[in-house]
Amino acid sequence: MKVEFFLLDADCIKEGERTLIRLFGKTYEGSNVVALFEHEPYFYVLAENPQQAKGEIEDLLETEKVKIKRIDKIKRDLKGEKREFLKVFCQLPQDTQKIRDSIKKLEKKRGGSGSVIEEYEYTISPYRRFLLDEKIDGSCWVEVEGEPLQTRLKADFAIAGKKIKAVEKLKLPPLKLLSFDIETYEQQGRKNIIMLSLWGKDFKKVLTYQKEDFQPWVEVVNDEKQLLEKFVEIINQYDPDILVSFNGDSFDFPVIQERASQKKVKLTLSRDREEMKFTRRARISSARIKGRIHIDLFNFINNILSPNLQTEVLSLDAVSGELLGDKKIEMDYQELLEAWQKKKDLCKLTEYCLKDSELTFKLAHLLLPQILEMSKTVGQLPFDISRMTYGQLAEWYLTRKAVEMQKIIPNQPKWEDIKKRKTFTYAGGFVKEPLAGLHENIAVLDFRSLYPSIIATFNISPETLNCSCGRENSYQVPGTDYWFCKKEKGFVSSTVEELIQKRAELKQRMKKTEKDSLEHKILDTRQLSLKIVANAIYGMFAFAGAKWYCRECAESCAAFGRFFIKQTIQEAEKEGLTVVYADTDSCFIKNPFPDKELSKEVDKFLNHINSKLPGILELELQGTYKRGIFIPRETAPGTAKKRYALIDKNDNLLIRGLETVRRDWCNLAKQLQRKVLTYILKDKKVDEAIQYVRNTIEKLRKKEIPLKDLTIYEQLTKPLSTYKQIGPHVAAAQKMLRRGKKVSEGMLVMFAITSGKGSISERAEPVEDITIQDIDENYYVENQIVPAALRVLQVLKVTRDKLLGESLF
């Protein structure tokens, strides 16, 4: 029989002495299908003398009574050279690692006797190996040929697969999406689940175990045990393909698992009818539900989206506020406790709980296309993709390419290697000190994808570095002793080149489609995936934990980058243009000719520069602005880099680096600085700005400013006990700890400065423990409002005394 299905999930199991790959999928009609494939895990061995090594390995495994299937000899590319490898086929899932450990004894470099040099690819998990070798992407359609099979798995039918291939198909099958969320109540340090909500298309439910006159979507059960049982029942009945949570990996599922084990409830949520498991990852474990895709949106938002978000906090409330324009129902923890303990307003609590699931569902609806597209681009399962960082996405993309091109994948560095790598640093981008003060008519030019373009243009790749062609016949890296081959294309560089080309094609196709059409949207998510991967590769070169680590490559990218931005500045000045500022790949120019039009001068300059630039390097116009301000440094003489504000012809502000965009400044000071910038940049209304500051101070002194606008956010970047210096956020966190609250590494401390005795730190209090009455207005005037305002106003010669109206004149 032959079946076509959309791949959802895959894993590997041991059945007797066999290794089986399980593919879980969905047919176009919506049937659940499982395909099982026999699989032989394998890894590669590089040896001085492959024939001799083969014998030695066989003898060694014989004496250690380790079973393998066979050893083949095979040619593979290692760092640009074709070499002969031994391909060792194993029997069971973990055998590649185990057998590799045995063979390690034959490595000469470890003092062994044999001719083995190194082993490769022994850590790639079997299901990933299978997908890589069969050229199957993370979320794509496959066609499987095989025999029908009886299984105990939760599927409409199963198939013992013989053949598999990926098929190109645009449409998705009917996928069922379900989101969930829990509310907990802490008692003697133990979390109890008091409520659980679920949200799907035409489905909403809240489970709880206290009675009231509830909405019809609330189901009252007897107790927590029954709540958990009901949860399992609903999952199996509704049978979602994608289960979505917000923080499910680190909160909901750990709590659910803990309570389920306490109450002896079996958490059989998976389609393999086994209990839910956590798979270990770097920082936190992930809750894996076999056969379904558990997407924890927090991971994706935190790893991929957060740099592009405005919000200070990555809470469900803040993120959905920004992305959906919808917020949680307002209810603080105290209210929640009271609702539960005193049965007060329990209805509101059910609505609150349900709303969380609704928001999670809607966020999933918005973000899932990007996750699935990314999964297709990178070629890993959506479960894995949704939890990856930029570096990991780049690495798995390269891994897939390497397998395609029969190249050996470099080994993950050992811990000592990582430590050693971290000791090397190199020079990065060039930053020009800005011309001080206000400027009119600024054009911002920047290099399109500077580092990816450099990698592609100059063939920057680990194997092309300092090639045998010699310096003179190659691309020489300015200001360094490195060069890159002009003859043979490198692996990483050609991959980046392909990414850029594919993206350009997609952008062309996008131009031919309607802006609001589905096709346009699909093309857009696809080009964004390619952009993310391409941009991550430079960082990956310099990342000590990366398989394709190459410090010289990263260093060369930066060196070329510095060369071209400096050249651009020089050329601009030669053409009589004023360069106000430059940072890494951008250049701010001002038109010094009052009689000439800026846009024409810019066009002329861009044409001039682009005709000289090599390869695919291109300088483009990012935008024009009618006015901009650059601010003096606080701590040293001169003008500050990376801190400025621009205003365009529609009076839109672009603010970078200033207090306005920093979360460790209170909202009041940030909003005030934005207002001052608007007054100044729009029409230089200095007096109005001063008046505004004075009014704000007055409001503050009258306690008319809410506490939330005085809150400062700062992250604990390490364990609380390891701080050498107790700053305000650390002091506030210490107080939280003493008051019995949970304090953890990575958490965002929300605090405000109160009046009283001692240093600022001593007066920093967690906001949850204080009211507006406790606030030290003087601190907020002197350390927040005045500095934020003066930063801008000092450019217009406003002094502190003038600002506060304390001057006698």
Place this chain on the structure above:
DNA sequence: AGGTGCTGCTTACCT
């Protein structure tokens, strides 16, 4: 005891 000025720890930003 209280002020002053420097250094280093720390965070968050820019590209």
Place this chain on the structure above:
DNA sequence: ACAGGTAAGCAGCACCTG
């Protein structure tokens, strides 16, 4: 568990002054 370049606040300390 992504890089280097940069600004800036506050603690902590040495030192000075009276």
